[in-house]
Amino acid sequence: MIFMVTIGLEVHVQLMTETKLFCSCSNKFTTIPNTHVCETCLGMPGSKPRLNKKAVEQAIKIGLALNCKINHEMFFSRKSYFYPDMSKNFQITQYEMPICFDGFLELNGRKIRIRRIQMEEDPARLIHEGAIEKAKNVLVDYNRSGTPLCEIVTEPDFTSPQEARLFLQELSLMLEYLGVYDPNTEGSIRVDANISLPKGKRVEVKNVSGFKEVERAFSYEIIRQSSLLKRGQKIVMETRGWNAESGTTISLRSKETEDDYGYIFETDLPTVEVSKKAMELKYGMPEFAKQKVERYEREFRIGREMALSIVSEPDIADAFETAVKEIDTHISATFFSKMLKKVLNYENLRLKQTGLETKWLITIMKKLENKEITDRAAELLLRDMVLKPQDPEILLKLRGLTRIDTEEALDPIVLNVLSKNSLAIIDYKHGKPESLEFLVGQVMRATQGRADPVITRKVIHKRLDE
Ligand SMILES: [Zn+2]
Numbered sequence: 001m002i003f004m005v006t007i008g009l010e011v012h013v014q015l016m017t018e019t020k021l022f023c024s025c026s027n028k029f030t031t032i033p034n035t036h037v038c039e040t041c042l043g044m045p046g047s048k049p050r051l052n053k054k055a056v057e058q059a060i061k062i063g064l065a066l067n068c069k070i071n072h073e074m075f076f077s078r079k080s081y082f083y084p085d086m087s088k089n090f091q092i093t094q095y096e097m098p099i100c101f102d103g104f105l106e107l108n109g110r111k112i113r114i115r116r117i118q119m120e121e122d123p124a125r126l127i128h129e130g131a132i133e134k135a136k137n138v139l140v141d142y143n144r145s146g147t148p149l150c151e152i153v154t155e156p157d158f159t160s161p162q163e164a165r166l167f168l169q170e171l172s173l174m175l176e177y178l179g180v181y182d183p184n185t186e187g188s189i190r191v192d193a194n195i196s197l198p199k200g201k202r203v204e205v206k207n208v209s210g211f212k213e214v215e216r217a218f219s220y221e222i223i224r225q226s227s228l229l230k231r232g233q234k235i236v237m238e239t240r241g242w243n244a245e246s247g248t249t250i251s252l253r254s255k256e257t258e259d260d261y262g263y264i265f266e267t268d269l270p271t272v273e274v275s276k277k278a279m280e281l282k283y284g285m286p287e288f289a290k291q292k293v294e295r296y297e298r299e300f301r302i303g304r305e306m307a308l309s310i311v312s313e314p315d316i317a318d319a320f321e322t323a324v325k326e327i328d329t330h331i332s333a334t335f336f337s338k339m340l341k342k343v344l345n346y347e348n349l350r351l352k353q354t355g356l357e358t359k360w361l362i363t364i365m366k367k368l369e370n371k372e373i374t375d376r377a378a379e380l381l382l383r384d385m386v387l388k389p390q391d392p393e394i395l396l397k398l399r400g401l402t403r404i405d406t407e408e409a410l411d412p413i414v415l416n417v418l419s420k421n422s423l424a425i426i427d428y429k430h431g432k433p434e435s436l437e438f439l440v441g442q443v444m445r446a447t448q449g450r451a452d453p454v455i456t457r458k459v460i461h462k463r464l465d466e
Contacts, residue, residue, distance in 0.1 A: 004159070202237055
């Protein structure tokens with residue numbers, strides 16, 4: 001039995017500003033708890049918030065990128081609630097008049113509607129010792145308190161967990177190109193979802209991080225709800241949390257409505273005019289992944305798959321665009337989309353995290369272009385370099401990975417390989433072509449991939465046909 005499912009998302013994005021939303025404390029991540037704090041972000045009586053203009057600009061940029069309407073002006077409201085992660089007992093957020101509304105993101109030709117984008121402060125981080133259900137103590141780290149957030153609320157337009165995951169991946173890449181968010185910081189995107197089945201009640205699954213986890217959590221929740229319905233049981237309207245370890249959602253509380261929070265106008269902050277800034281920012285929007293793919297296909301005549309791979313990270317796209325100015329287009333496109341991506345994926349790293357300099361990558365590509373090194377040697381260099389960023393010229397000398405491409409140099413290596421592989425020689429003499437490839441492979445192995453395959457084949461032929 002297939003159930004039609006409806007999913008709407010609330011995506012919380014931590015903005016990448018120097019300082020917090022309402023005070024001058026650093027917004028940079030630190031592992032030492034409660035060090036980036038002041039009276040404002042600790043919510044002490046009498047402290048006054050001051051609005052971070054950079055955060056407002058970033059929120060406008062997000063709105064523009066998501067085809068939203070930008071409000072002429074906006075103001076903040078207090079959302080009252082009592083919980084240790086918000087010491088002043090209210091969160092400064094937007095309710096009546098958010099900064100942006102009515103937008104969309106195109107996903108495989110379908111428009112996912114964006115209902116609103118609002119700015120708000122992140123609460124402190126609560127650390128439950130052990131599992132949340134069993135923890136005897138909870139620790140509070142106020143470093144996160146006051147981090148600027150954009151909450152992006154979609155209409156219930158998703159029909160599967162896979163589609164929601166795809167949306168988040170697209171959104172994340174778009175935010176990265178905008179330069180407003182760091183995907184490498186844990187919890188920099190957190191998702192709440194409203195999931196409902198026909199004849200069921202709306203259930204909220206809160207606070208899921210990681211795109212794979214989103215898909216897992218939503219899939220679990222759909223199965224849970226549909227099996228309740230199948231047994232003729234009722235689904236209750238509630239808020240549930242995701243336990244990644246057990247792979248299940250757990251009931252947190254019965255769902256409150258927005259009215260329960262008793263929103264009131266935040267009198268400590270002025271009404272802000274945003275439309276003028278939006279007009280300015282409109283003309284400075286970056287080129288996004290989709291536009292880049294189209295341009296690469298047109299300008300560099302590279303295939304869609306390659307182009308998609310290059311634009312999958314802004315830093316790779318930047319490095320590629322620098323490299324093609326001096327390196328053959330095909331060599332650089334292959335280098336970035338295949339070789340570099342393969343090495344980065346293997347280490348589960350992004351280029352940004354490695355500290356690799358574009359000029360080093362260009363050095364490697366030049367050596368490939370001049371046939372000084374083989375593909376295999378280039379890959380070995382990269383593997384070392386992503387873990388320990390260094391100049392490939394020095395590494396090349398250290399590791400002795402230069403190409404062996406003269407018959408004189410290859411001949412003794414070939415003879416040595418032939419002496420150990422008499423069976424392959426017999427096969428070759430019996431007309432089995434794969435035995436030649438096997439022997440080439442053995443020479444590659446003996447030289448750590450430094451042997452030129454064409455010359456190697458020639459030398460083996462010569463020796464075997466003697
Ligand atoms: Zn502060």
